[in-house]
Amino acid sequence: MNEAMFFKTEENTKKVTCFLCPKDCVIADGKTGVCGVRQNINGTFISLVYEKPVAIHIDPIEKKPLYHFHPGSKILSIGTYGCNLSCRFCQNYDISQIKDSPVDFDNIKRVTSAEIVNMCIERGLKFIAFTYNEPTIFYEYMYETAILCKEHDIKTVVVSNGQINEEPLKKLIPYIDAFNIDLKAFNENFYKKICNGDFETTKNTLRIIAENKKHLEVTFLLIEGFNDDLHEFIKMCKFLKRLDNKIVLHISRAFPRYKLNFNPTPKSLMNLFFDTAGEYLENVYMGNV
Ligand code: SF4
Structure with a gap:
């Protein structure tokens, strides 16, 4: 099915x-x-990606990144092909941007939700992440697996760009324990022009997750010259603080990938944003440094 x-x-x-x-x-x-x-x-x-994972790995939970959700744990992580955004700086474009190189889905080995859950049980793992590409686009596979996880006391994690409509999000939330949501900028124009996405949708997704009291961490990939306006970033921090003053923010250093030319984020810029975020939020980390 x-x-x-x-x-x-x-x-x-x-x-x-x-x-x-x-x-x-x-x-x-x-x-x-x-x-x-x-x-x-x-x-x-x-x-086309139902039960068709292209990546299954066991990662440290900190790699999602989740720093305040069962630190030190290992997590089975799965992803498929495809994405509903086309960020010009995509760090995973080889599996997300399949328009560039069409995929023969028939040749991908089928792995059922039950087999995924069994992999966890056999290895003594207590956590599963839907990650690598955008899990919204493999919703049915994620949803069925997450329901099965609840029957086996396995905790579930979604790592997402937040581009999901309200109805499917609210249907999924009861079966998910923790989220890491990418907030790519605090700017509608950046979402439209650089990502082909919708800023308000990701904000709304963050609001709904916070209202449902789920564990929530946020990742912001800082790209020099593209989303490094400090005033905008302060607005982002204030928005996150209003959602939950204990929210965890990861500021991640960017390296040039895919179609966007830029320099690796300078350490001085990382430090400036890290220090600024610390004026508004209690839990701020730097990544990729
Ligand atoms: S609306 Fe549906 S088909 Fe279109 S990009 Fe989103 S998930 Fe894919």
Whole structure:
């Protein structure tokens, strides 16, 4: 069963509208949405990445990054192909940006949710992360696995860009224990022009997670010349503080990848942002330094 959730089909045209993320793609028969992994087949909408992971690893939980959620633990981490953003600085573009190199999904080995959970049990692991690419676009696989985890006392983690509509997010939240959400800038223009995304959606996702009292950490990748306006960053810190004054913020150093040319974030800029964040938030860390 790989029929997708959150879509409707237009009777006459067989066009499908997907409501999973703010792209709200309208997709003709035979085509996929922006994420490249959800396809309209004669009016039925399917997930091409259901039970098709391309990365399964055991990582330290700090690598997600989560620093205040069961530190010192190991976590089984899974991801698939595809993403609903196309950040020009993407650090994982080889699996996220599949329009650049089309994928033969039939050749990817199927791994069921039960097999994933069994991998955890056999290795004595208590945590699973949906990560590497954007887990929203493999929602059905994540959702089923997360429900199964709850039956086996395994805690679940989502590492996401926050680009998910409210209804699917609220349906998923009861089965997720912790989130790390990427906040790419505090600026609608950056989201639109550099990421092809929607700033307000990620803010709303953060609000909903905080309201539901889930463990929440936030990652901000600092890129010199692109999202390094200190006044904007202060607004971000104030916004996060209003959500939860114990929130954990990771400021991550950027290195040039994919299509965006820039210098590795200077250490002096990292220090300035780290010190500034510390004036507003209690739990601030630097990453990639
Ligand atoms: S999940 Fe994919 S198909 Fe659905 S709206 Fe988002 S980008 Fe489009």
